[in-house]
Amino acid sequence: MSTSPQTRAFEVWHVQLARAIFAGIAAVMITFSPDHSAEVGLAVFSGFALATGIVMLVAAGLVYPVRRKWPAVLLGIASVAAGMAGGLPPVRSTILFFVLVIAWAFAAGLIETISGWRALRAAERGELALGRASEARDAVVVGVVTLVLAVALLLVPVGFSLDYTVAEAGQTYTLTGIILAVGIFGGYAAIVAVYLAIAGFSPRKPQPLPASAETPATHDGGSA
Template identity: 55%
Template sequence: MTSAPPARTLEVRHLQIARAALAALAAIMVTFSPDHSAVIGMSVFSGFAITTAFVLFGAVWLVYPSGRRWPAALLGTVALIAGLAGGIGTLRTVTGFFATVIAWALISGAIELIAGWRDLRNAGRTRVRREIAPGVVDPRPFVEPGPGGESRDGVVVGVITLILGGALLFVPTQYALQYTVDEAHQTFTLTGITIGVGLFGGYAAIIAVYLAIAGFSPRKPAADTDEVAASATGEPPTVDASAPADQKDSA
């Protein structure tokens, strides 16, 4: 039987919990800040994106095995670039906020959605070595698809992130509406940037709750690879010819 892959230092649940904590911190900062200007919004987003990028880069080596690292690496790269752009003073404007967050949301959401969808589609398909020609076994190394729960979480987070990008596209950047609160005897102005920063804060809160639930939810033990392969394809489990045969007790 093929040997099981070595256990990773951390699990996906740890990555989800870390991402949830960073998103919760961003949501709290937006919610309790009386100033929803472009400067504050970009500052919060920049810190959120850069710290998330570092967490994703760490997950590349500590969580995911070889062959399944590309989504975390791409997400971390996009987040780092967006976070660094948010730290540039000349981009901390209304236009800069919308352009940066929209680009990050659309690209990151697409990456996470595609990665999760690919894992869901490939689950249970390529779990045995297949012949690419008569007598010729596919030489490419086998990459075990991610757990179904993780893949579904990736799809959901990707869709929510895409919704954020789409929602920000419909917010007029120059929008301004004055309204008066009679009880406070004050007049306030609702602007496009206020709506944009609020949408980002709401997104961060939703992602924080969802990833926290996903991270703390109990996980089912993974089924044996060969057994899943046999049940999914109807083929007998494969035997690694390079593995030494079991030594029999000579007694």
């Protein structure tokens, strides 16, 4: 059987760029929206989560070999479920935004962090191609940033409200917990978009598998 690298129509960098695009769209929508209400926040999050979930589920079938499908499948299911839950306008509320985004962030963050960390350990032991180390690090970084999102939202009081006056404008405004939370999610989306875009465009040199690593049937073109 030939052990030459197989050519795939879709690679990990395609997945990273697709995720970067959807995260960037979410960041732009929140940044340029004057309304940071729970309804708007959930609408943007729902679209972001659904798009991310679909990308990961498609990637599980087209990009990742059998032994490395589970992170993509789990992340895809968690994201699609969260997106569907936030996509129902009648149930959108401040409480739902906090509960849904925090739950998704913890689940998604743990999936990516654990899968990336396991892949890094395997690469260090020489069980995987060294070229996968950068992809594993990307997964760990995105996973940790997602966990930070969850923690940051936990620290925001749901009922927080602060009135402040802008003297130059002669107007009084109210800063609320949901405004802070939606803004934090927008900042998270911007960070993920930039990081994954850089990762996706970073050049990668294919490297052969060590003799004891995966067989040719499990091509090493994916990430953790």
